[in-house]
Amino acid sequence: MRSNMSVISSTKSSINPSTSVPHFSQELSRVANLVQQELQTFFQERLKYAKTLDSIHFNTVTALQEMVLRGGKRIRPYLCWCGYKLAGGTEDKKIVRVGAAVELLHNYLMNLDDMADRDTVRHGGPTLEVVYAKSLFAHYPKDTREHYARTWSEIAGAILNTYIYELIRTSGFSSDQIVESLEIIDTHMLEETAVGWQIHMTQNHEPLSQAKEERFEKGLRLVTAQYTFVSPLLLGAVFAGKRSVFEPALTTYGTHVGAAFQIQDDILGLFGKAEETGKAVGNDVREGKKTLLIQYAYRHCNAEDQKFLEKVVGSPITAKELERVQTIVKKSGSLKYSQDKAKKHVEDGVAAVQSLQTGDASIKQQLTEIAQFVIQRKA
Numbered sequence: 001m002r003s004n005m006s007v008i009s010s011t012k013s014s015i016n017p018s019t020s021v022p023h024f025s026q027e028l029s030r031v032a033n034l035v036q037q038e039l040q041t042f043f044q045e046r047l048k049y050a051k052t053l054d055s056i057h058f059n060t061v062t063a064l065q066e067m068v069l070r071g072g073k074r075i076r077p078y079l080c081w082c083g084y085k086l087a088g089g090t091e092d093k094k095i096v097r098v099g100a101a102v103e104l105l106h107n108y109l110m111n112l113d114d115m116a117d118r119d120t121v122r123h124g125g126p127t128l129e130v131v132y133a134k135s136l137f138a139h140y141p142k143d144t145r146e147h148y149a150r151t152w153s154e155i156a157g158a159i160l161n162t163y164i165y166e167l168i169r170t171s172g173f174s175s176d177q178i179v180e181s182l183e184i185i186d187t188h189m190l191e192e193t194a195v196g197w198q199i200h201m202t203q204n205h206e207p208l209s210q211a212k213e214e215r216f217e218k219g220l221r222l223v224t225a226q227y228t229f230v231s232p233l234l235l236g237a238v239f240a241g242k243r244s245v246f247e248p249a250l251t252t253y254g255t256h257v258g259a260a261f262q263i264q265d266d267i268l269g270l271f272g273k274a275e276e277t278g279k280a281v282g283n284d285v286r287e288g289k290k291t292l293l294i295q296y297a298y299r300h301c302n303a304e305d306q307k308f309l310e311k312v313v314g315s316p317i318t319a320k321e322l323e324r325v326q327t328i329v330k331k332s333g334s335l336k337y338s339q340d341k342a343k344k345h346v347e348d349g350v351a352a353v354q355s356l357q358t359g360d361a362s363i364k365q366q367l368t369e370i371a372q373f374v375i376q377r378k379a
Contacts, residue, residue, distance in 0.1 A: 024366040024373075031081045031099065032074035034092075038100040039068055042167065060156050063131050068107050068160075071123035076102045076232045083236025086363040087246050094172045095239055098181070101167035102232055104160055105189060109227070111157045115150060116201070117287075128153040173239050180238050189231045196222030204288040208298050208310050211290040217259065224265075225258025246359065249352045256349035257371045263342040264375050266291040267335070270326060276379040282322040288314030292341070297334035305332075339375075346371045 043065040050061040077099030084095045113119070114127040121127065126134070133149035140148060164185070168178055199219035203211060233250040237243045268277050269284045270293055284291055290313075298309050305328045312321050329335050349371050353364050 024369040027081075027366060028073065028075065028078045031078045031096075034096045035074050035077045035099045035103055036069065038096050039103065042100060042163070043069070046163065059136075060152075060159060063128060064107075064156055064160055064163075066125070067111075067122065067128060068104065070125050072103070072106070074099075074103055076106050076228060079229060079232035080236045082363050082367060083233035083246070083250060084240045085236070086233075086250075086359045086367075087237045087240035087242035088360070089236065089240035091172070095236065097167055097171040098173070098235060098239060101164045101171075102235065104164045104167065105185065108157055108160045108164065109190075109193060111153060111160070113197075115153060116197075128156055171239075177239050177241070180243070181235055184231050184234055184238065188234075189227050192222045193227045196220070196224075196226075200289070203290045204314070206290070208290065208294070208313055209306075211295050211298070213292065213295050216290060216292060216295065220259050220262050221255060224262040225255045228261070229258040230254030246356070249356050252352035253349040253367065253371070256345040256352070257374055260342040260345035260349070260371070261374045263292055263338050263345070264377065266293050267338060267342075268377075268379065270329065271335070272378065278379065282317060282325070285313055285322065285325055286316055292338050293329050293334050296337050297329045297332040300332040300334065301328050342375045346375055 043061070046061050047058065047065065050058040077096075080099045080102050081095060089095055110122060111128055114122055115129055119127055120130050129149045129152075132152040133145055136152065137145040137148045165182075168181060168185075171178070173181075196219045199215060199222070203216060203219070230251050231254075233254055234243060234247060237246040237250060266284060266289075269279070269291075270282065272281060274281055285294070294309065294313060298306055301309070308324065309328065312325060317325070350368050353367050353371075356364065
């Protein structure tokens with residue numbers, strides 16, 4: 001998530017802001033620091049053990065440590081914290097360790113995502129594949145170097161995956177809670193994310209005329225909504241022992257806010273500023289992504305513009321062609337349609353949280369602020 005969490009414009013909430021309730025960005029920063037400290041301690045322990053096995057393993061764990069500690073907003077651990085506190089959890093040290101596991105899971109999936117997208121940079125540093133290509137296998141022929149670097153990255157990811165379960169297992173929560181949490185991690189965060197990726201990757205290679213909005217939205221629910229919002233919140237509720245009480249509201253909230261987040265992300269991908277978003281404007285078009293913006297525009301523009309979109313979506317477009325895509329999206333009403341849809345998702349998500357008759361009021365406010373920030377952000 002590339003976002004500036006420092007500012008939110010005025011919010012419209014049924015919870016009245018109070019100076020005694022911390023702004024969500026302040027709490028996010030505080031929880032992120034706690035998780036960072038937990039991860040630092042954890043990797044120090046793992047490096048000691050790695051040193052007893054082999055220097056190659058020590059180097060692998062060092063590379064993983066550098067990647068994980070480099071950056072990131074820690075939004076998923078924070079949402080896990082919110083789910084826990086909303087449900088009345090009080091054992092902060094334990095849930096911070098779970099949050100560290102959630103952050104490792106995110107890094108595990110992002111390593112796969114980097115390989116799939118052939119990305120070379122993650123949080124201002126080289127991806128694992130690049131690290132290995134420029135170090136261990138720098139002297140190999142190009143094809144062999146790329147193959148070995150990718151394989152090494154997959155092995156490193158497998159090691160990182162074991163660390164997720166180690167942190168959960170040693171969190172100090174009951175065995176029943178741990179078993180219940182693994183169902184969320186394995187089924188909802190790993191398997192369903194993989195299915196969502198498969199849906200979107202398949203869509204990216206389909207003709208634009210065959211793209212289906214409901215199919216795209218299913219992928220959103222499985223990836224952005226489930227993995228980033230719903231599952232971290234539910235993990236917190238599980239460890240607070242109140243899953244059944246909070247699951248309906250948190251699932252509704254996370255599903256809607258996750259969808260809104262992705263829609264806004266796609267809008268920024270086409271209309272944002274590269275210096276704010278950290279990525280080139282128009283990348284989604286070049287990569288052939290059938291976003292809501294593109295699908296709606298295609299269905300509501302004239303035949304000439306449809307042919308143009310069919311030609312450029314999935315191609316290395318020029319600046320002039322990108323401007324025309326932006327014009328088509330605006331003229332067709334797609335931008336307004338997408339913005340309105342994101343806004344409705346946020347309203348529905350906030351309503352779900354506000355409908356709860358129980359739970360920490362300050363966390364409800366923070367979740368409300370997060371939801372509203374999602375569609376106000378510029379990065």
